[in-house]
Amino acid sequence: MPDMTGGRFTAGREPRMRLMGFVLLIGSMTFADGPCSLAVAAAATAALFLLSGISLERVLRRLMIPAIPLAILVIVLALTSGERILLGIGPLQIRTEGTLFGIYLIGRIVCIITTVTILVVAVPFGENLEAMRGLCVPNMMIDILMLTARYIPVAVEDMKVLRRAAKLRGFGHATGLISFMYSLPMMAGSVLVRGHIRTSRIHAAMILRGYGDGNRTDTHERPGARDILILSAFASVSLTLILLSLKGL
């Protein structure tokens, strides 16, 4: 499972405080819609990126996913939104308002996706889940997430094996849509039935090993002064972002 291994940002920090800090920051970044608020969001993102030690390539890979539809939106906005003409290239007129809006949109998206990537990559997934449990996310939801995380690689592997088996038996050689539609429902149904039987055992084993709601114990340490300081820093940046946005800056 990519991007869920984690490893940094964990030493000596209370998981609930860290998760709360990140959630506050990511949420407040949606407010960044002006030059000042965007600069604050960018500075906070850059600081987190440098502290996290994750590779730039990993962040860029994540940023590439929404890149094409957003690029189209930004180009359309630059050409259609606003009254003032920034630049005229032949019949095309690039408008100031649309261009600015596009820049703010891209800036905001880069900041949010980078921060989310840092949270997901630099902190172990299990630790984030336990932090969520500590922050009163329903236990059933945490158990579902935990068991799903455990079962996703199994389901993906099962699909691959069944597809290979179908090909060996002479089905699904063609790559067309009709061939896919012939074999895919049977494979999906088989994986579902197998999984239904198998996950019950996985769930029981997880509970026996001490995971899940049935074994819930409050293992979180009390937050120390350093944790509270870090949360305060996150909260201050978030508050600044919201205030700047409310003032239209």
Place this chain on the structure above:
Amino acid sequence: MHLPDGLLPPSICLGGYALTGIALSASLRIGAKGSYNRSETVPTIAVMTAMFFSLSLVHLPLPPSSIHLMATGLTGIVLGWYTLPAVLAGLFFQAVMFGHGGLTTLGVNTLVIGLPGLLSGLLFRFMTGRGDHIPGKAGIMTAGFVAGAFAPFTSSILLTILLMGILPITGVPTSVSGTTIWLPLAYLPLTVIEGIFTAATVWFLSRVHPSLIGLRINNA
């Protein structure tokens, strides 16, 4: 169908989370009133969530491009009232593992994708009836097709309404946001493919494991 991080204004993101919270709480309560058994319910939701996730990775060739399945109709048929937690979990994994969708838009995406899935499940139950017998092949496949096609088509309509309402607020001119009215048309091929896929899958499940799709085994 997934709205990415940063596109929606904060009020909509917060509203989406609030509404998802309410809908989730209600669906869990209603679901628990049925035949609730935690040691069976949680694994079933988890396996369906994993399937929902895995099927979104399967790209079907549709020249000149390819599409991926959503499987929300199938999720609704298998999980009924528990569709929303499964879709929420599935979208969460898609957001954190592959960056499809986003964490700030998770609430809105869950409503847009999950609610039609839930309605699909109810539609399938309604169409296949509550009798003590398994409906015939035609009945099951028709119900599967309708429920499977209903989910993506309704999601595309919800997304269109959302985008047409939100984009002008965020500064996008109405002439641009108005073009999203064609979105359901763009999702029409997916709607048909989802319908066929769901019909064939529920037919398979009705033969192999009917209780998984809420059908009772015919003892007569």
